[in-house]
Amino acid sequence: MTKQEYCLKSKGLAIKVSQLFDDQNKVKQEYIISNKEFEIDQKVLVVDRHTRKRSAFIKSIYINFQNDIKYKFNDIKKDGNKSKLELHLLGYKSINTF
Numbered sequence: 639m640t641k642q643e644y645c646l647k648s649k650g651l652a653i654k655v656s657q658l659f660d661d662q663n664k665v666k667q668e669y670i671i672s673n674k675e676f677e678i679d680q681k682v683l684v685v686d687r688h689t690r691k692r693s694a695f696i697k698s699i700y701i702n703f704q705n706d707i708k709y710k711f712n713d714i715k716k717d718g719n720k721s722k723l724e725l726h727l728l729g730y731k732s733i734n735t736f
Contacts, residue, residue, distance in 0.1 A: 676709065
């Protein structure tokens, strides 16, 4: 095999892998859209694992390694608006709407 043949085969495989990643991302987005409980930028009440209640905004929605839908949160400012700071929770028991 020459260097030119190797480059052609390698490029072809890279294109196939890229297409498979795109297909996987489309499937993930379809799964999130059809199964999410809350919308992004929705104000929610989060109960953490120590049963403390915190108000937050939904920042983003993702799928964890166990294929569960999980949420990332933004903190709330004192005036009730959405903060740019992410609210870091090590785990949460439940999420409720206001």
